[in-house]
Amino acid sequence: MRDTFSRILYQVAKADPKICIVVADISPAGSMNQYRQEFPDRFMNVGVAEQAMIGFCAGLAMRGMKPYAYTIATFALYRPFEQIRVDLCYQNLPVTVVGIGGGVVYSVLGGTHHAQEDIAIMSALPNMSIVAPCDPLEAEAATWVSAKHQGPMYLRLGKAGEPVLTANAPDKFEFGKARCIKAGSGTAVLSYGIITKMALELVAKIEKEQGGQVAAYSIHTVKPLDQAGIAKILQQYDRVIVVEEHSLQAGLAMQTRALAFECGARCKLHTFSLQDEFIHFYGSHGDLLKQHGLHPELMYQKIYA
Amino acid sequence: MTATKPQFDAAASRTRCWQMRKRILEISQKVSALHIAGAYSCLEIVDTIYHGLMRRDADGNSPDTFILSKGHGSMAQYTVLENLGVIKPADLNLYCQPGGKLATHPDYGLPGIEASTGSLGHGLGLGIGMALADNIQKQDRTIYVVLSDGEMEEGSVWEAMLLAPSLGVKNIVAVADLNDFQSLGQTSKILPNFYPFDEKARAFGWEAVEIDGHNPQAVHDAIVARKGDKPLMVGARTIKGKGVSYMENVPIWHYRSPNPQEYQQAIAELDHAYHS
Known part of the structure; x- marks a missing residue:
């Protein structure tokens, strides 16, 4: 899912010069390399500083950029909660917060890395949207949707190696629809x-x-x-x-x-x-x-x- | 349309600040409380940035950005914006009242307000994001961020401090309103290791200078004189409640309105100081 996200983000970034990704020292490996090589000025690592990551993304968005903040879900949401609430939601800015490891997928890393209440916390914020794709195909669709989304979004992803589940789904992926x-x-x-x-x-x-x-x-x-x-x-x-x-x-x-x-x-x-x-x-x-x-x-x- | 730096007239700034202090007092009589002392401490700083530094085109539009990260000092920004014709007097008269637009803290999207602040420690990160976006988009813009010393106790400020020079962001000027007071007392007593301040900013990769924050010319000159190869941090030494004897350095005036008698005294003191 992580690789799907970075593969699609590369395509999105190619078409839209406003796309940029801001990471807090955690990066989608592998396929992000192509993005980084072609758009070095649109990949920023703020270091292990999630408050700076979100505030910084808000500033980029206030200048018309379309930033993605990216790190492990718990760090992406919990440490900078107030930056998400005030900088992103209160100001209603188009920033996508990508949380890797939604749920308890980081099992042996322990509770510090388990996002088991992330939906509740993000749901409570006005203007916030939450998308949690079930497989790489939905992750692909969700990434395209996020690139056009007008307000803050939490994109809850898994990790790597998830199987395709929706190749023969009767319905298409449509934001906001079961x-x-x-x-x-x-x-x-x-x-x-x-x-x-x-x-x-x-x-x-x-x-x-x-x-x-x-x-x-x-x-x-x-x-x-x-x-x-x-x-x-x-x-x-x-x-x-x-x-x-x-x-x-x-x-x-x-x-x-x-x-x-x-x-x-x-x-x-x-x-x-x-x-x-x-x-x-x-x-x-x-x-x-x-x-x-x-x-x-x-x-x-x-x-x- | 080309935007140019305004000619700065320190004497005119002094006059404006005298008038704005009185205007803030006038508003204080319409509401039960407001952050008067923290607005007074940063008034010369805010006035100087808007009138002496932010470039303007013939229509009055500026490519530069001002963020009041110490959002509780909003009355300083509101009165300066009123002076510039951006905020209407009728709107300022309705400050914090039903039907009005202006709240205790600046709200993103209102005329002249470029960020929602009020929770401390947010403005610098926002400003650095804007500054980097301007670099990417090859826009010649300067971002001015005014912070308070109490605010600088927030860890997010230091994350941002570390980040700006690391990303090569140079087009940002931060001014710390060092009034040495926060809600419960003196910063230098609560967290004495906050000082020396300018050394810390330098250690984080910023150009840093300390000046008298109530001297508009000093504020102006310190910012104009910056080398420009790093972000600039100006430590502006100020007095919380500056200009009204009973407010100066007295913590209760962080958030309080004078009663009618105190109001008259404050007006008299400001007039006397201005004319003498």
């Missing part, structure tokens, strides 16, 4: 970001055990949330399952519950989020997710208990 990535009936699974891979594993498990075709949706735009689209899903399916790599508070799960209440949905609704806890468990990303209760088998058992 996207059907697999057709089905009766049951629908909603997810966003790289845990969508696991959501699709759950889909396969349900289909294997229960038969039928289960639908899957990528809710890539977490803010503004496609409330009408989700309400429609809640009314269209008998069973709706939300899988997210984020704490329950103010994530997709909580918002879907609220929407279900508002629209008087009659479906069964099951939600799976990260625990409201710093879990000191060290293993793979999948191992840590399992500790949080996020595993196709565990979720299946809860749904059909």
Whole structure:
């Protein structure tokens, strides 16, 4: 996903001289080299100084540039939170904050590197948009969208090596719209970001055990949330399952519950989020997710208990 | 249209600052509180930058940018902008009142206001971003940023200080309003290692100078004399509440309006000092 972002950003930068990337000593490796060679004056490393990174990007944007601030998600959002709030959101500037490692993908690096409440925090900011692509193809589409976006955006990316999930998706990627990535009936699974891979594993498990075709949706735009689209899903399916790599508070799960209440949905609704806890468990990303209760088998058992 | 540096007249600046101090007092009588003392400490600095340094074309437009990073000193910027005809007197009269546009802190997008400030430690980073964008876009613009000494306790200021010369940004002039006071007391007592100030700026790669911040000519000359191969930091020694005896160096006047009697006394003192 990281490589996809830098590959597309290179293409975007080629077409638009206002594009620039500002990193805080963390850079998308590999394919960024081409960008750096061709546009050396539009690649800036501010050092390990995230407050400076965001303030600096705001200044660039105030002069008509289109900056991307880039580092690990926790550092990109938490240290310079007030710069994001005041410099970017209050002034409504077109700066995209790219957070690598959204969720707990940096599993063994520990809680300092886990962005497990990033959606809640960014959602609370007026003017902020949040896009969390589920695979490299969505990351590509999201990067193009970000380049044209008029206000601040948080682009929540994974890391590297994510599989393609949406090559045959029935719906196209459209900013602000829930996207059907697999057709089905009766049951629908909603997810966003790289845990969508696991959501699709759950889909396969349900289909294997229960038969039928289960639908899957990528809710890539977490803010503004496609409330009408989700309400429609809640009314269209008998069973709706939300899988997210984020704490329950103010994530997709909580918002879907609220929407279900508002629209008087009659479906069964099951939600799976990260625990409201710093879990000191060290293993793979999948191992840590399992500790949080996020595993196709565990979720299946809860749904059909 | 070519923008040129205005001729600077220090005597005219002195007159304007006297009038603006009285105008700020006048506004103070319409609201329950305002940041009067911090506006008084940076008034000559702000006036000099706008009237003596920022270039203007025949229509009064400037390629240069002013950011009041110590946003609580807004009354200094508002009165200077009023003087320049950018802010309408009717709008300043409605400062912090229903129907008005002007708040305690400058708001991005209002006439003459190029950044939302009020939370300390933001302006310098913004200014450096603008300065670098101007370099990339080959625009000849200078960014002036006015900070407070209390503000410089924010770590973000030092991140920005380290960044500007590292990126080769030269077209930025920062002026630190060294009034030696913050909300709870004297900076030199709360954080004595803030001083010596100019040495720190130099150590971070800036050209640095310290001057009397209430002397408009000194402010003007220090900035004009800069070598230009580095960003410039001017340490402007000032007095918080300058010009009104009971406000000078008294922390409660950080955010307070004088009562009618105090108001009359302040006007009398300012008039006396100006005419003597």
